Amino acid sequence: MKKSDERRHVLSLSGGKDSAALAVYLHDKIPNLEYVFMDTGYELPETYDFLQRMRAMLGIEIKVLKPKRDFETWLELKGGYLPSPFKRWCTDVLKISPYELYIGNDKIFSYIGIRADEDREGYLSSKDNIIPRYPFIEDGLVYADIENLLESSGLGFPEYYKWRSRSGCFFCFFQQKIEWVNLHNEHPDLFKKAMEYEKVGKDQKRFTWSQEESLSELIERKEQIIESFKDKVPVKLNGPNGRKLVDILGGCTQRACIVCDL
Known part of the structure; x- marks a missing residue:
């Protein structure tokens, strides 16, 4: 039975460079770290390949979380209204909801791979049992450090970075x-x-x-x-x-x- 002050430690992987580098960075620092991936079912093939590479290279288990309803079902419920930068409903139903359902009411530290050279906020849950942690910011790591972590570990970058600038669904509306x-x-x-x-x-x-x-x-x-x-x-x-x-x-x-x- 858990003690009342015991916390779970969870790192959500997107299939992108920063969360992957954070997995490398924390691998020997937090032995009981949980690795999860919210699988929308619409990720790039390169993303799935990279996650499999992470499993093999780091020797970790990655818990795959799936939404109860897929994108096409939600799209029908939304009357065909596609998600957009102004209405990002896909993130809520395909990513955040499965993650918060997985966490439940447990008190956790949620590790987020925002770098010290970035000016943006991370995912902040409305649930007070999910406490965000930003190791790269706390330790002053910037892009060059993330690149070094990935290359020196042998993991490297996901292959899609050769032609795409971010992770996410193949139909992501943020694509240029x-x-x-x-x-x-x-x-x-x-x-x-x-x-x-x-x-x-x-x-x-x-x-x-x-x-x-x-x-x-x-x-x-x-x-x-x-x-x-x-x-x-x-x-x-x-x-x-x-x-x-x-x-x-x-x-x-x-x-x-x-x-x-x-």
């Missing part, structure tokens, strides 16, 4: 237009699936992932978007002197939901 083009190139089947969720018609309200245009309209401008991106980024991605897309787009002003992005 060049990332939608890259999704079309890397996973045409997932791009097509994302298109199927959109509603575009003359006599009804348009529900689209990308602002101002549908994905079918966006991909018609594919070459134009690629050329525009090249003008802004005069370096070769992933070349000897190049950068990952996460380095180039990761600092954009419109940040993704913290639960998905870390």
Whole structure:
């Protein structure tokens, strides 16, 4: 039976670089750390591959949490209204709710991978039994430290960072237009699936992932978007002197939901 002052220690993994680096950082510091992953069922294949790599490299168990209802069921209940930066209902029902259900009423420390060189708040639960902790901020770790943790551990970066700047569902509305083009190139089947969720018609309200245009309209401008991106980024991605897309787009002003992005 637990003592009244005993806490569980939980690290929620997004499949992204920061939470992965935090797993490396805390691995030998908190032996009883619980690792969880909220699986929406709509993650990139590279995300699942990276999580499996984490299991093998760090020798950890990762508890996979799934929502009671999938995205398509929720989309129907929402009347076809797609989530957006202004209405992020997907994060609540697919990520936060399964996490808080898993925690229950236990008193826990929830570890969050926000770096000391970032200016943003983490996921703050409305439940007072979930206490956030920010080890990177407390210890002054910045991006270069996160990169070193991942590379020196042998874990490295998730493969999707070669063409995408963040973790999350393949249809994440925070993707920039060049990332939608890259999704079309890397996973045409997932791009097509994302298109199927959109509603575009003359006599009804348009529900689209990308602002101002549908994905079918966006991909018609594919070459134009690629050329525009090249003008802004005069370096070769992933070349000897190049950068990952996460380095180039990761600092954009419109940040993704913290639960998905870390």
